[in-house]
Amino acid sequence: MDTIVDGIGLALSWQALLAIVAGLAAGQVLGAIPGLTASMAVAILIPYTYYFSPWVGIPMLIAMFKGALFGGSISAVLLRTPGTPAAAATVADGHALAMQGKGGKALNMALYASVFGDTFSDICLIFAAGALALIAVRFGPPEYALLIIFSLLTLGSLSGREVWKGLASALVGLLLATVGFDPMEGTERLTFGFLSLLDGFQLIPVLIGLLAVSEILIQLEKPAAELALKALVPSGRPEDSRVSWAEFRSQMPVLVKSSILGTLIGAMPGLGATVAAFLAYNEAQRASPHPERFGTGVLEGVSAPESANNAVSGANLIPLLAFGIPGDVAAALILGAFMIQGITPGPLVFRENPVEIYAIFASLIIANLLNLVIGKGLIYTAVGALKIPKRLLFPAVLVLAVAGSYAIRGSSFDVVVVVGFGILGYVLTKLNVPLVPLIIGFILGPILEVALRRTLILVSPEDNWLMYFASRPIFLVLFVVLAVLGGLLLRRRSEMIGIERHPEVERPSE
Secondary structure, rough: HHHHHHHHHHHOOHHHHHHHHHHHHHHHHHHHOOOOOOEEEHHHHHHHHHOHHHHHHHHHHHHHHHHHHHHHHHHHHHHHOOOOHHHHHHHHHHHHHHHHHHHHHHHHHHHHHHHHHHHHHHHHHHHHHHHHHHHHOOOOOOHHHHHHHOOOOOHHHHOOOOOOHHHHHHHHHHHHHHOOOOOOOOOOOOOEEEEEEEHOOHHHHHHHHHHHHHHHOOOOOHHHHHOOOOOOOOOOOHOOOOOOHHHHHOOOHHHHHHHHHHHHHOOOOOOOOOHHHHHHHHHHHHHOOOOHHOOOOOHHHHHHHHHHHHHHHOOOHHHHHHHOOOHHHHHHHHHHHHHHHHOOOOOOOHHHOHHHHHHHHHHHHHHHHHHHHHHHHHHHHHHHHOOOEHHHHHHHHHHHHHHHHHHHHHHHHHHHHOOOOOOHHHHHHHOOOOOOOHHHHHHHHHHHHHHHHHHHHHOOOOOOOOHHHHHHHHHHHHHHHHHHHHHHHHHHHHHHHHHHHOOOOOOOOO
16 A cells, blocks of 8 residues: 555656646647657657656656547547547547537547546556456457457448448458558569559558548538638537536446447557447447437447547556557557666566556546546637638648648658548548448458458368367357347347338337
8 A cells, every 4th residue: 555655646746747748738739630640649759758757757658648549539520630540430420510510519528538438448457457458368360350340240231221332331441451561471462563552551641531631522512602601610509519417428328338348459459549449439339229320420429439549548558567568559659668767567567666557557547637627728729720711721621631641651652642542532422332431441451351361370271160269268259249239230220221111110219
């Protein structure tokens, strides 16, 4: 107990508090700029942590990561351009709410969900790191492959009445993810002789093109008189700029479920915040009594991905501290900061550096509270900045999108990718083909391919496939759970299609 008290005392020192505030503010601003990812923000700050004590430098890094995850939702909601890949799932319903004059409500919901997911995963990290890490390390290639395939199938089937369009969109995303080097053999694929395609399509230019540029092209079709109006006009009603207690309470089931999912995803090495956000959005849509409303501006479409992607920020420290295994790129960068400070994460870290670890734990909770305060100020500023005409906003967004995509690698080819995927997104939108399955297929494609091919390597032709999978209890449990969820999904979809065809039939009660 003395060690815990000492750690909390260090976390409450003015140096630690100042570092957390600086990290949060910088992270929120950098996260709101398209092209600057949360991991990139952390990487920028790492060299400076060498000059600080562990309970100052490392919390500053983690605070920047937390701030960047929320900051990405600001541009996602207001500009339909995710500041970070983890905010891409927030675009559909967040921007739809903003276009209805409810941008303040969407951003406040994103902030509350971010803080909720952050705090949930931090509590799990503090009290259940060992148990969650043991579950996470038991996930192998077969389990990853099964989870991703189920996610793609369910999302594709929920994307509109025409199921084939959603599934085709997901398949296009998987196909685009194969461009570049083969991850297992290192051979070229689908490059057509272009050296710029050897590394494949970068995620940020693809997201900016599909979501931002395509929206700009659609908006440019509108009359000049409409373009002279303000970009986002608040409704003027106070209830549209805030989240009431009743609304927040109605989101609790989604927040808890998405935070649990984000914590589990964050504890699994190799997935990260982007995957957690889309899986949580997918699950919220699947479990909703009205899945057809997603994408039109529902709070669940904001609270689910934001609570899930922020839950990763604490959960990715679980395998790092318990086993010394970083869960994603940001955790790997934080591992580097630990090593710089002379702390080796792993089973012995709580015995060798207990005060520093408990100081970092206390800083996580403090950072969440300060994130809520600083985020409120940023929301007010961001909403006010968009009271400008569309004809001025859209060129500025286009310049910002191009600059953000170029800044990643300093490559002019990424600018071409932005334009190309912008045209593709425009065409698909005109054909009523959903873009979300394509984006998820593109993000999960490399993970799915590696998982499937590693599974094939693990099971030799002489082995019995059924016996191999039967020997993996985690796979069997996951298969049964997903099969039950799939059955419920098919039943729900058949009910909703029946209601659409026969509107005189009473809708199922909430």
